[in-house]
Amino acid sequence: EIVMTQSPATLSVSPGERATLTCRASQYIGSNLAWYQQQSGQAPRLLIYDASTRATGVPARFSGSGSGTEFTLTISSLQSEDFAIYYCQQYEWWYTFGLGTKLEI
Amino acid sequence: EVQLVESGGGLVQPGGSLRLSCAASGFTFSDYYMSWVRQVPGKGLEWVANIKQDERVQTYRDSVKGRFSTSRDNAKNTLFLHMASLRGEDTAVYYCARCRYSPRGCCFDSWGQGTLVTVSS
Numbered sequence: 001e002i003v004m005t006q007s008p009a010t011l012s013v014s015p016g017e018r019a020t021l022t023c024r025a026s027q028y029i030g031s032n033l034a035w036y037q038q039q040s041g042q043a044p045r046l047l048i049y050d051a052s053t054r055a056t057g058v059p060a061r062f063s064g065s066g067s068g069t070e071f072t073l074t075i076s077s078l079q080s081e082d083f084a085i086y087y088c089q090q091y092e093w094w095y096t097f098g099l100g101t102k103l104e105i
Numbered sequence: 106e107v108q109l110v111e112s113g114g115g116l117v118q119p120g121g122s123l124r125l126s127c128a129a130s131g132f133t134f135s136d137y138y139m140s141w142v143r144q145v146p147g148k149g150l151e152w153v154a155n156i157k158q159d160e161r162v163q164t165y166r167d168s169v170k171g172r173f174s175t176s177r178d179n180a181k182n183t184l185f186l187h188m189a190s191l192r193g194e195d196t197a198v199y200y201c202a203r204c205r206y207s208p209r210g211c212c213f214d215s216w217g218q219g220t221l222v223t224v225s226s
Contacts (some may be wrong), residue, residue: 015149034212036150043200043216044150049209055214087150091210094166 001092002026004099013078014105021073021101023088028068032092035064035073039084040101046075047086078103107131107215109201114220119222121191127184127201127217133181138204140211141186143197144219151197154186155204155211157176168194198222 003026003050013019023033038046045086046055048064051071061076083105088098113125127139132212154165154175163175172190177183184201198219204211 003154030209032207032209036213043218044213045216046205046212049212049214050204072129089150089212091207091212093209095210097150097152 002029002093002096004088004096004098006086006101009099010104011100012104015078015080017078019075019078019103021071021075021086021103023066023071023098025069025071025090025092027072029090029092031067032090033064033066033071034089034091035062036087036089037079037082037084038087039081044072044087049085075103107203108204109215109217111199111201111217111220114166114199114222115190116223116225118122118226119192119224122189123191123222124200125186125199125220125222127186129182129184129201129203132203132215134182138206138211139175139177139182139184140202140204140213141175141184142200142202142213142216143195144200145197146221153199156184188222191222193224196222196224 001059005024007022035048038044052064074078085100108130110128140155156163156175174187176185201217202213202217202218207215
């Protein structure tokens with residue numbers, strides 16, 4: 001199984017600041033990586049797929065980068081609605097998710 | 106607007122069975138692979154199963170193989186998850202999700218609101 005490791009587990013930032021979240025795969029996954037946002041009590045929402053492509057309707061302040069085993073989700077200027085849990089998911093070999101990064105004020 | 110609405114969750118005893126349903130609307134259901142993903146409350150996400158558009162291919166995570174099966178009714182735009190021999194570790198919120206298929210596999214571009222399955226005596 002490909003293990004996805006997200007860091008940090010919790011990230012404390014202020015509105016307007018930049019946030020950088022990291023996801024590492026235990027083996028090569030190419031660009032077969034997605035990022036999701038989950039607000040409290042809600043279903044996940046797809047933000048990024050193929051490592052760097054924004055999903056429909058996702059604001060431009062969200063960007064994804066990386067390939068191989070190291071990936072980054074950057075939120076350029078945090079808005080109040082961005083405080084949530086973020087998960088990465090690989091689809092190179094079956095499907096596994098990271099444990100999430102909680103973005104908090 | 107894409108909508109996925111799950112139903113059928115509830116409390117079931119260990120060893121029991123349950124069938125979840127997912128009603129889809131707002132897109133051509135028969136054009137898409139569909140998936141089930143679960144989440145233990147307060148924990149992370151875990152892929153459960155996929156089903157191809159024509160039902161000819163179904164894939165499952167190892168821990169549910171032989172106990173869970175997924176099916177679909179394209180005429181009624183409905184996805185199903187049949188769960189049997191349920192265990193405590195199957196307790197989770199079960200999400201129906203639409204698969205955005207790529208040559209390597211799925212990411213999940215639309216999700217339902219989820220239905221809670223609790224396995225307990």
